[in-house]
Amino acid sequence: MADDITEAHKPQFASAPEQARKAATVEEANAAAAELKHTVGVVRRQARERRAALAQFGKMALPPEQR
Numbered sequence: 001m002a003d004d005i006t007e008a009h010k011p012q013f014a015s016a017p018e019q020a021r022k023a024a025t026v027e028e029a030n031a032a033a034a035e036l037k038h039t040v041g042v043v044r045r046q047a048r049e050r051r052a053a054l055a056q057f058g059k060m061a062l063p064p065e066q067r
Helices: 026-061
Strands: none
Touching: none
């Protein structure tokens, strides 16, 4: 079992390079959320399109690697 303290730190978000792995300050959390906010609409649209294709065509609407 590896100890979390001895592992090298890998920042989760570019806007918060000093962010701790298990806890972040409010400012760092807000910066990370702002960094990801623009992708939320894109992901929701893709999920909506995928669900519509599944409802219309069944699992054959999916690419072969997702069936």
